[in-house]
Amino acid sequence: MSDYIISRIGTDEAVAIEDELTRLYVAVYNEPPYNGHGVYNEEGFRSRNASQLRAPGFSLVTARTDGDELAGFAFGFTMSGDRFWSGVDEPARVKGRDKFAWIELVVAAAHRGRGLSHRLRDELLSDRPEPFATLCAHPDAEPARSMYERWGWQKVTTIGLADDQADIMLLDLSTNQARK
Numbered sequence: 001m002s003d004y005i006i007s008r009i010g011t012d013e014a015v016a017i018e019d020e021l022t023r024l025y026v027a028v029y030n031e032p033p034y035n036g037h038g039v040y041n042e043e044g045f046r047s048r049n050a051s052q053l054r055a056p057g058f059s060l061v062t063a064r065t066d067g068d069e070l071a072g073f074a075f076g077f078t079m080s081g082d083r084f085w086s087g088v089d090e091p092a093r094v095k096g097r098d099k100f101a102w103i104e105l106v107v108a109a110a111h112r113g114r115g116l117s118h119r120l121r122d123e124l125l126s127d128r129p130e131p132f133a134t135l136c137a138h139p140d141a142e143p144a145r146s147m148y149e150r151w152g153w154q155k156v157t158t159i160g161l162a163d164d165q166a167d168i169m170l171l172d173l174s175t176n177q178a179r180k
Helices: 011-016 018-029 043-052 116-125 143-148
Strands: 005-009 061-063 070-079 101-107 132-137 154-163 164-172
Touching: 005 116, 011 018, 018 043, 018 070, 018 101, 061 116, 070 116, 070 132, 101 116, 132 143
Parallel strands: 101 132
Antiparallel strands: 005 061, 061 070, 070 101, 132 164, 154 164
């Protein structure tokens, strides 16, 4: 496994490196099954970042090589107890409770298969105060989808995203090994 420098980045620094994050996002999301379509393009990413990077409870974790190349990143924010993914019913067990909305896990192709996603996950979730985390996963995004399931994420419903769909997944953080 290659050695990476894992760092937690605050909002101001995230805004400062937004171009670098965007370049890696675009490179990864130009791959199948996304192919840069729908919400998976530069414009969509930048548009979402306008509010996501400044959301309450925002947390970004980056992984860099010792040569300072951005190899991957993961981020999310607190989804308050009165919110859930738009257009779907919130599961009863999380209704009214804060959740960590995991928005992105992006790893450059050259750095996959080395445990980097696991390290980003551990750092991102290690000190979250929310009892649950939630994410949207493209149903055809393998091997990422299988990885989430191995990590304990469970599909709770499906949501429409522009011209695509995604599965809403949930993770009970009280039993998640990254928090221990």
